[in-house]
Amino acid sequence: DFSSVYSKDLLPHPDGEKVTGSFLQELVSILLAYVGKTFDRSSKVLDFHHPHQLKEGLEGFSLELSDQPENLEQLLVDCRDTLKYGVKTGHPRFFNQLSSGLDVIGLAGEWLTAAANTNMFTFEISPVFILMEEIVLRKMQEKVGWVEGEGDGIFCPGGSISNLYSVLLARYIRFPEVKTRGMADLPKLVLFTSEHSHYSIKKAAAVLGIGTANVFVVKCDERGKMIPDQLESSIMRAKTAGCVPFYVNATAGTTVYGAFDPLLDVADVCAKHNLWMHVDAAWGGGLLMSKRHRGKLRGIERASSVTWNPHKMMGAPLQCAVLLVRKKGLLQECNQLKAEYLFQPDKQYDVSYDTGDKSIQCGRHVDVFKLWLMWKAKGSEGYGAQINRCLENAEYLFNSLCTRADFELVCKSKPEHSNVCFWYIPPSLAGMPPGLERDRRLHQVAPEIKAKMMEEGMVMISYQPLREKVNFFRCIFSNPVTRKEDVDFLLDEIARLGHG
């Protein structure tokens, strides 16, 4: 009973050791119960409440902060409730997001990271983590296919920031004066990305003062792959208009369709026009771990930079995202400001290990340890097998959808990644001819089913419209504990909820 115990009674209080141990043991019990429930198919994925309900407070769970300290019993109840009203993203029936799963070794890594509570900017305070970062980044560069001796990188707070770095570096290498003089003296820069690429490329253009209007959006084929001829003609059009192309983003694993741009063709176009080639493999990068699937990223070795998020397909706990850069030293040159209070050149060790000035951040969370630990636990082979399992589930779903009359695939061809996109066709729309009225009604089906699904809480999948396509479901497999029975459950649930 912790009802008369307060945080002041914990360590470093001189008598705090025992009570600290008991408190943390109690917390671990709560976390273990949560981990157990996460893997239990009979437990809910979520216990949905509207924002106003959570804000008003539920059964003694108040989000409000008080002036007086609350006792540790209350804090433990709050911890339990925080998990209770959250979403179990590691549940085998959570198909909603690219990042999912609850890897026990990854979790252990995250706990250790929190206990160490240090900062990645200097070797001085993160000696082990800095070296781990170097080793993990080198391993990832090897997987990309860069030769020994080239390659650099950094762990970033998410793929959008990695993509932002790539635009920053591409601009800097071409116009290094931008670092001191800003954009005023630069010509009209333009960059290229496909219509299915992630919105963070446009966001990077906005943040870096290039402007979203200077992002040329290149057309894709029906599978969502960039069309190289369209890229070439966009570049020519930009040049004719007096703009200066400097950067192309190709996507390896688009967010919705999971499409892979033809990287070799894009690399040829970039080489011809002397453009920086970035590959946003935030989602698709994980496939590099699989001998069976890595060929889908052929050409990535010709990229100048690569975004790769291990918190997606590799199941590392959020967040764990990487930018890899082919040219060694460029990150440092582009971003360093040599703050004297932090990066003193006269320290007693090799200060090239003070990697913090490569970053646009100052404080940087330790994201490497959990991945390093997971990689050790699985080995590269084990990681490959995990990726294969996820893609096998996607193929199983695709095959199941092919046999069912109440569902319709968005892309008729076998998925390249683990995204499977489809419509549910309720009996009221079965046999209805294609046209505006059918589209109008079909557009409402997925959101209505999703709303009911969230109220019941037994499974979770996302939906979206895409260009001319009305709302459809997107199922993602990145959780290795998901099995075929979960796929069957998903389809049966959608049909049950949508049948009415």
Ligand code: ABU
């Ligand atoms: N950064 C893209 C993640 C989007 C998704 O999980 O659907």
